[in-house]
Amino acid sequence: MSQEIFPVVQWFPGHMAKATRMITEHKKKVDVVIELLDARIPRSSANPVIRELVGDKPHVVILNKCDLANPKATKEWIEFFKNDGIHAIAIDSKNGKGNKQLVKTVESLAQPIIDRWLKKGIKGRTVRTMILGIPNVGKSTLINKLAGSAATRTANKPGHTRGQQWVKVGKNLELLDTPGVLWPKFEDQRAAARLAMTGAISDDVYDLDSVIKQLLAYLEEHEPTLLHERYKLTEEERTSVDTMLEAIGRRRGCLVSGGVVDYDKVRRVILTDYRNNKLGYITFDGVDEEPYYVDEE
Numbered sequence: 001m002s003q004e005i006f007p008v009v010q011w012f013p014g015h016m017a018k019a020t021r022m023i024t025e026h027k028k029k030v031d032v033v034i035e036l037l038d039a040r041i042p043r044s045s046a047n048p049v050i051r052e053l054v055g056d057k058p059h060v061v062i063l064n065k066c067d068l069a070n071p072k073a074t075k076e077w078i079e080f081f082k083n084d085g086i087h088a089i090a091i092d093s094k095n096g097k098g099n100k101q102l103v104k105t106v107e108s109l110a111q112p113i114i115d116r117w118l119k120k121g122i123k124g125r126t127v128r129t130m131i132l133g134i135p136n137v138g139k140s141t142l143i144n145k146l147a148g149s150a151a152t153r154t155a156n157k158p159g160h161t162r163g164q165q166w167v168k169v170g171k172n173l174e175l176l177d178t179p180g181v182l183w184p185k186f187e188d189q190r191a192a193a194r195l196a197m198t199g200a201i202s203d204d205v206y207d208l209d210s211v212i213k214q215l216l217a218y219l220e221e222h223e224p225t226l227l228h229e230r231y232k233l234t235e236e237e238r239t240s241v242d243t244m245l246e247a248i249g250r251r252r253g254c255l256v257s258g259g260v261v262d263y264d265k266v267r268r269v270i271l272t273d274y275r276n277n278k279l280g281y282i283t284f285d286g287v288d289e290e291p292y293y294v295d296e297e
Contacts, residue, residue: 023053026176029128031110032058034102034175036133036142038198039069039090042077043285044191045200050132058109059086062102064138066090073283080287093142103146103173126168130176134200143167143175190214194284197274212267213241215274218284220244226280230273 027033033054038045042063061081066074074090081088087105091098110127117125131139146169167175193214196206219227220238227233227244237247249255249266256262273279 020049020053023050023130023132026130027053027055027057030057030130030176031113031127032060032106032129034060034062034106034129034131036062036064036131036137036139038134038137038200039063039066039074039077040198040283041191041194041285042283043289044188044194045134045137045198047132047134053132058113060102060105060109061086061088062098062142063088063090064093064133064142067092067095067097068277068281070281070283073286076287077283077285091142093138093145096145099142099146103169106173126172126174128166128174128176134195136199143169146175197271197284199275208267208271209263212245212270215270216241216244219279219282223280223282226282230279 035046035050035054063069063074063077078088078090087109089098089101089105091102093099106129107127110129114125114127117123131143133139147167169175192201192206193211195201196203196211197215216227220241224238227238231244231248231251233244233247237243245263245266246261248270249261249263252266252269254262254266254269274282
């Protein structure tokens with residue numbers, strides 16, 4: 001089955017444009033930049049605007065939510081960034097896995113700066129870092145875990161953190177939380193679909209039918225065993241995404257009067273299954289995968 005890609009969304013709320021300006025303003029105040037990516041979609045969640053804003057600042061990439069991703073793929077991505085000269089660490093911000101390694105890496109990257117301070121007679125200044133990433137990637141959760149308290153507000157909703165907060169971590173590190181920033185235009189609509197699947201984009205603004213069809217097509221092509229085990233689909237039912245949708249709807253009882261499948265309901269069942277990790281540990285972005293562009297009239 002070929003995976004057909006359709007335009008999914010164009011979304012750039014005004015507060016994100018404001019966030020971009022804020023990041024530019026505060027970049028000069030920080031010593032090290034932490035870029036937080038979703039380990040399931042390392043390429044799709046890497047905002048090119050952020051890379052431009054980072055410039056030549058010491059930079060570490062964090063692959064968050066590694067507990068939801070394919071472990072083998074996560075190792076491949078860490079090696080990919082290493083080969084590109086970028087420090088990369090896999091973490092699970094909810095349980096704190098990888099946080100100690102993160103702090104050590106930040107301190108190591110900041111050491112040349114600290115040495116320059118000492119030569120100038122400056123002692124006791126804390127290392128300042130800024131955490132950047134797309135919405136709902138786990139920035140506030142990470143800061144809370146590092147600080148050991150609910151230092152920042154968190155919500156499982158894109159666009160929640162809109163202000164700016166400095167948080168002290170230990171004796172020598174300060175973190176600046178920033179609002180999630182998406183880029184002005186999704187040229188790669190496959191990436192847009194994956195951002196929607198993982199919850200980086202508000203569920204109110206994208207075409208759910210297109211996203212779910214792309215999810216099913218991906219599973220059929222790359223993870224057919226996971227798809228079959230969850231929904232018990234026959235070979236005949238797997239001939240197209242439409243036949244899969246209908247079969248899953250009937251098995252899950254997503255029906256209206258007359259035995260007609262309620263497609264909106266079954267789409268949401270599948271999305272919930274994926275987000276609750278009932279479809280397995282999936283990494284959508286491969287290190288060798290090429291972007292997929294859709295021309296928009």
